[in-house]
Amino acid sequence: MRLDDTIASAARTLTTHVTRSALTLLAVALGSAAVVLLSSLGEGARQTVLDELTALGTHLLIVLPGRNETAGGAPPLLGETPRDLTLEDALALLRSARVERVAPVSIGEAPVSAGSLEREVTILGTTADFLTVRQLKMAAGRFLPPGDPERPAPFAVIGQTLAKELFGTANPVGQRVRIGDRRFRVIGLLEAAGVSLGSNLADLAVIPVASAQALFDNPALFRILVQARGRAALEAAADDIRAIIRERHEGEDDVTVITQDALLGTFDRILGALTLAVAGIAAISLAVAGVLIMNVMLVSVSQRTAEVGLLKALGARQRDIMGLFLTEALLLAGVGTLAGIALAYLTVALFNANVAAFQLSVPDWAPLAAAAVSVGAGLVFGLLPALRAARLDPVVALSGRR
Amino acid sequence: MRPGDFASYTLTAVRAQRGRSLLTVTGIAIGVAAVVLLTAIGEGIHRFVLAEFTQFGTNLIAVAPGKTSTMGLSGAMIANVRPLSVADARALERVPDVQGVVAVVQGNAAVEAGGSSRRTMVFGAGPGVPEIWSMRPAIGRFLPADTGGARPFAVLGAKLRDELFGAASPLGQRVRIGGEAFRVIGVMEHKGQMLGFDLDDTVFIPVQRALAMFDRDSLMEIDILYDRAADSSAVAERVRELLVRRHGSEDFTITTQDQMLEVMGSVLDVLTAVVAALGGISLLVGGIGILTIMTIAVAERRAEIGLLRALGAGRDQVLILFLLEAVLLALLGGAAGLGIGAGGAWLIGTLVPALPTRMAWDFVLIAEVTAALIGLAAGVLPALRAAALDPVAALHDE
Numbered sequence: 001m002r003l004d005d006t007i008a009s010a011a012r013t014l015t016t017h018v019t020r021s022a023l024t025l026l027a028v029a030l031g032s033a034a035v036v037l038l039s040s041l042g043e044g045a046r047q048t049v050l051d052e053l054t055a056l057g058t059h060l061l062i063v064l065p066g067r068n069e070t071a072g073g074a075p076p077l078l079g080e081t082p083r084d085l086t087l088e089d090a091l092a093l094l095r096s097a098r099v100e101r102v103a104p105v106s107i108g109e110a111p112v113s114a115g116s117l118e119r120e121v122t123i124l125g126t127t128a129d130f131l132t133v134r135q136l137k138m139a140a141g142r143f144l145p146p147g148d149p150e151r152p153a154p155f156a157v158i159g160q161t162l163a164k165e166l167f168g169t170a171n172p173v174g175q176r177v178r179i180g181d182r183r184f185r186v187i188g189l190l191e192a193a194g195v196s197l198g199s200n201l202a203d204l205a206v207i208p209v210a211s212a213q214a215l216f217d218n219p220a221l222f223r224i225l226v227q228a229r230g231r232a233a234l235e236a237a238a239d240d241i242r243a244i245i246r247e248r249h250e251g252e253d254d255v256t257v258i259t260q261d262a263l264l265g266t267f268d269r270i271l272g273a274l275t276l277a278v279a280g281i282a283a284i285s286l287a288v289a290g291v292l293i294m295n296v297m298l299v300s301v302s303q304r305t306a307e308v309g310l311l312k313a314l315g316a317r318q319r320d321i322m323g324l325f326l327t328e329a330l331l332l333a334g335v336g337t338l339a340g341i342a343l344a345y346l347t348v349a350l351f352n353a354n355v356a357a358f359q360l361s362v363p364d365w366a367p368l369a370a371a372a373v374s375v376g377a378g379l380v381f382g383l384l385p386a387l388r389a390a391r392l393d394p395v396v397a398l399s400g401r402r
Numbered sequence: 403m404r405p406g407d408f409a410s411y412t413l414t415a416v417r418a419q420r421g422r423s424l425l426t427v428t429g430i431a432i433g434v435a436a437v438v439l440l441t442a443i444g445e446g447i448h449r450f451v452l453a454e455f456t457q458f459g460t461n462l463i464a465v466a467p468g469k470t471s472t473m474g475l476s477g478a479m480i481a482n483v484r485p486l487s488v489a490d491a492r493a494l495e496r497v498p499d500v501q502g503v504v505a506v507v508q509g510n511a512a513v514e515a516g517g518s519s520r521r522t523m524v525f526g527a528g529p530g531v532p533e534i535w536s537m538r539p540a541i542g543r544f545l546p547a548d549t550g551g552a553r554p555f556a557v558l559g560a561k562l563r564d565e566l567f568g569a570a571s572p573l574g575q576r577v578r579i580g581g582e583a584f585r586v587i588g589v590m591e592h593k594g595q596m597l598g599f600d601l602d603d604t605v606f607i608p609v610q611r612a613l614a615m616f617d618r619d620s621l622m623e624i625d626i627l628y629d630r631a632a633d634s635s636a637v638a639e640r641v642r643e644l645l646v647r648r649h650g651s652e653d654f655t656i657t658t659q660d661q662m663l664e665v666m667g668s669v670l671d672v673l674t675a676v677v678a679a680l681g682g683i684s685l686l687v688g689g690i691g692i693l694t695i696m697t698i699a700v701a702e703r704r705a706e707i708g709l710l711r712a713l714g715a716g717r718d719q720v721l722i723l724f725l726l727e728a729v730l731l732a733l734l735g736g737a738a739g740l741g742i743g744a745g746g747a748w749l750i751g752t753l754v755p756a757l758p759t760r761m762a763w764d765f766v767l768i769a770e771v772t773a774a775l776i777g778l779a780a781g782v783l784p785a786l787r788a789a790a791l792d793p794v795a796a797l798h799d800e
Binding site for chain 2: 034110254
């Protein structure tokens with residue numbers, strides 16, 4: 001038998017039993033669509049988180065006070081240490097040739113009031129470079145002016161939520177506010193950046209780091225954000241930072257340096273594994289579809305016993321018969337998968353067109369994996385029925401008895 | 403036809419096509435097993451996480467400085483203009499139904515003993531820790547309650563003790579923490595990890611000492627243990643009133659363990675439900691399997707249906723026969739799936755102790771009912787087709 005004969009014969013069988021074939025196709029299509037859709041959900045989540053992490057800044061390093069020696073443990077997030085990480089430490093980091101910018105961050109909470117309105121928000125003390133390092137944009141006014149970081153200045157930059165709570169629709173730039181027991185003038189409004197990894201950049205006030213240290217009577221920095229000169233310099237910059245701090249802290253290695261790449265890598269691995277797990281769960285349904293293919297094929301073999309007998313009497317070899325039935329199984333699996341993948345892509349396109357907040361993204365491997373699994377299932381589950389057909393005794397088969 | 407006849411006819415029909423029925427049942431069984439197994443894992447993780455959080459007790463209330471309550475880091479924990487003080491913690495001890503109060507500051511410092519040194523987590527806490535966090539010293543004693551608790555005593559975590567002293571007894575030894583001298587008076591029992599924090603790689607010192615060491619005024623948290631019989635929201639309200647009176651305004655956040663567990667529980671419930679739904683896709687595909695096989699069965703058994711009708715069976719009786727057959731297939735699949743799923747869950751629980759499993763019986767029930775409903779739904783179309791057959795035409799096919 002020639003290949004096109006085989007295919008034509010298998011296709012004819014499928015079109016003769018329309019309902020049966022359509023239902024089997026539906027089962028396979030559902031399974032493969034589920035695999036592609038769920039993996040695109042996972043991939044979408046991965047992209048979103050990675051984008052958010054990337055938006056934190058480019059070539060970013062984060063310096064935390066304190067260091068835990070627990071292998072694989074969490075870094076010391078709250079950062080209280082006997083020896084403070086100071087503004088001088090931060091400025092000293094600029095001595096490294098691999099460090100481009102440094103933004104010291106001191107943080108606390110204090111009431112901010114304007115007129116009779118008051119709101120308790122996060123107060124972030126930093127320098128002019130923070131805007132560039134964190135890649136933030138101004139909605140109005142300007143950011144903290146460059147100048148001597150060690151000198152307090154009564155300037156504040158506020159986030160969108162705080163501006164709305166204190167000033168309503170009025171322009172906050174130029175207004176006076178009271179933060180704790182000190183007076184500041186609002187010189188800028190941050191552009192809405194939403195919630196990024198736990199720090200709400202809309203509900204805060206940014207003031208010069210020296211002012212924050214005075215306000216909270218606390219010379220300790222919470223973090224130092226460092227921008228390295230280029231991606232290749234990240235690791236070397238981290239080494240430089242540790243060396244400079246060690247020198248300044250009398251030989252003590254008491255800071256943790258986190259590179260953005262390490263952070264990205266961790267999230268990438270976690271979310272990648274999650275996507276695979278979800279796709280794997282969906283792939284179980286493809287196994288169920290495979291069982292259905294086997295069932296339908298067995299029915300097909302038993303109904304076509306006489307036909308197989310005739311083919312064999314006419315000289316068809318076992319190989320030909322096997323090929324005939326395997327082709328039928330593969331057609332079911334293949335066409336079903338194509339339909340399922342098409343359905344998934346259509347759903348993804350529809351979803352993305354209508355939902356702006358979250359974008360689905362089909363990973364390259366998903367359609368391939370869905371196709372491989374379902375065609376593999378078609379092959380495996382088609383094998384037994386095809387073997388049964390191929391081993392039929394022509395005489396018995398022709399006589400119509402089973 | 404009597405009910406018994408319905409049953410025996412259906413059983414015969416299922417048995418007659420043994421291979422085919424077996425495969426159909428397998429399809430449903432895989433779906434049910436997936437749901438049972440996945441929800442068992444989900445439920446196991448649920449219990450595991452809740453156990454992690456209740457290891458410190460359930461009748462707890464936490465007070466943190468600052469009014470904004472986000473799940474992440476609150477700026478007020480680091481610095482604030484209106485501190486939560488040790489005196490506040492003392493005052494809270496007098497609130498009715500409060501059984502214990504522990505003031506907490508957490509930081510990071512080098513702990514040195516003899517020639518070795520290790521950077522680790524430092525907890526500034528009070529004598530109430532063993533009672534309130536259910537963490538007991540394995541040897542020696544915890545920080546004493548006398549003399550304001552400010553004497554330079556330290557209690558080591560199990561791992562820190564191993565790292566610094568090895569097998570030797572650390573009791574009575576001197577250690578330097580952040581450059582200051584302390585005397586070891588106890589070692590905590592092994593506690594393990596929680597959310598990435600190794601609770602054994604830690605040292606406890608009096609909270610006043612910690613505040614001085616880290617040069618700060620404000621506590622990071624006050625944990626309150628209340629009478630198990632008391633109502634958590636009533637106690638929380640009394641705590642709120644007292645602190646508002648002391649501070650002049652509500653510049654702190656109160657979280658009861660009840661609330662936290664509730665929030666966490668509902669998040670984990672949603673997670674389990676999502677996983678169950680994912681497994682349910684397989685169940686749906688299995689349902690299509692029943693539909694396909696029943697359609698084939700009706701087509702093959704036209705003559706038999708014609709005969710039944712000729713012998714006086716009504717349309718509704720034929721309908722019921724085929725519906726019963728579909729539901730029977732689904733139920734057999736459901737039973738087999740339950741067996742496979744439960745076995746798999748037990749196997750995972752035994753082989754991988756790190757991944758606890760526990761049967762989520764509510765989801766098992768949902769899966770079984772869904773399987774039966776899917777069988778019923780899948781049977782409707784073929785059964786209707788069978789019932790609609792014209793007896794004369796059907797008999798003629800033979």
